[in-house]
Amino acid sequence: xxxxxxEEARAVTAGTLAGLVEELGFSDARIATAIDGEFIPKSxxxxxxxxxxxxxxxxxxxxxx
Amino acid sequence: xxxxxxxxxxPLMLGTAQYPSPEILSSAVRQAEAGVITxxxxxxxxxxxxxxxxxxxxxxxxxxxxxxxxxxxxxxxAVTTAHMAREVxxxxxxxxxxxxxxxxxxxxxxxxxxxxxxxxxxxxRVFPYTTEDLVVAERLLAAGCxxxxxxxxxxxSGKGLNNLFGLRALRAHFPDTPLVVDAGIGLxxxxxxxxxxxxxAVLINTAVAKAGDPVAMARAFRLAVEAGRLxxxxxxxxxxxxxxxxxxxxxxxxxx
Numbered sequence: 001x002x003x004x005x006x007e008e009a010r011a012v013t014a015g016t017l018a019g020l021v022e023e024l025g026f027s028d029a030r031i032a033t034a035i036d037g038e039f040i041p042k043s044x045x046x047x048x049x050x051x052x053x054x055x056x057x058x059x060x061x062x063x064x065x
Numbered sequence: 066x067x068x069x070x071x072x073x074x075x076p077l078m079l080g081t082a083q084y085p086s087p088e089i090l091s092s093a094v095r096q097a098e099a100g101v102i103t104x105x106x107x108x109x110x111x112x113x114x115x116x117x118x119x120x121x122x123x124x125x126x127x128x129x130x131x132x133x134x135x136x137x138x139x140x141x142x143a144v145t146t147a148h149m150a151r152e153v154x155x156x157x158x159x160x161x162x163x164x165x166x167x168x169x170x171x172x173x174x175x176x177x178x179x180x181x182x183x184x185x186x187x188x189x190r191v192f193p194y195t196t197e198d199l200v201v202a203e204r205l206l207a208a209g210c211x212x213x214x215x216x217x218x219x220x221x222s223g224k225g226l227n228n229l230f231g232l233r234a235l236r237a238h239f240p241d242t243p244l245v246v247d248a249g250i251g252l253x254x255x256x257x258x259x260x261x262x263x264x265x266a267v268l269i270n271t272a273v274a275k276a277g278d279p280v281a282m283a284r285a286f287r288l289a290v291e292a293g294r295l296x297x298x299x300x301x302x303x304x305x306x307x308x309x310x311x312x313x314x315x316x317x318x319x320x321x
Contacts, residue, residue, distance in 0.1 A: 024111040029116075032148075060109035061117075064103050
């Protein structure tokens, strides 16, 4: 399935958001996720089914003012 | 003054961006004896894990973190970013920025009030980056904010406190609300001035990070906020237009 991860086109095998996080190597990482502009909490990733063309955002801590 | 029930160890809030290296950032935070450090969120590239290294550094510093919504221009973006920040940083504190104008980076105060209302109702403790406008300040408090963060000058400009009258009026109108000058401070003297006005804290980033020696500048800011706080508590004299001799005239010999 083709989706956008942080605006980059990717072909992924995962069917859920939790699966995607694992596939990208972020299982143990401190990250947060959003799909199509909507925050998806960690607790909901396992139930969240991915669909073709979805826009996934994965963010992590960064320096800020 | 308490910030949502928490007493900060120092009135100096320090941003973590733009330092020459992570080591210099750590040393600057320690020299500043910062009461809070601000942090943000950005996209994490698979395989790079830059955010994970930064998170480890923040944990090691042991200073309370205040995540921001920097770069957000809409209510929706800011609210979603706040939710992501709450999960990542495990805090309900959020420095709410809704930017309205690209040249001055001044807040969109209409969007700010709306986002503050949404986030406050969802249990966030909102630190709104605002202007010194009294009416906007009233609306923010009505929206659930218990702290106000007016700008001194545009973000990163280093111009200091541009509207002393406005900042003084805000302090006088809201004697019981914690007030923080956020943005525009360029020199320790600006920070001291904010504390002398009775402000409860200052938030500084560029002035420390972009100094030739950020660690020394961090210490200078620590001393400045300490001086400013002491001066405010010591009840400064009133300024006057005409001179007044400080040496007593009584007993002066007649020599001419």
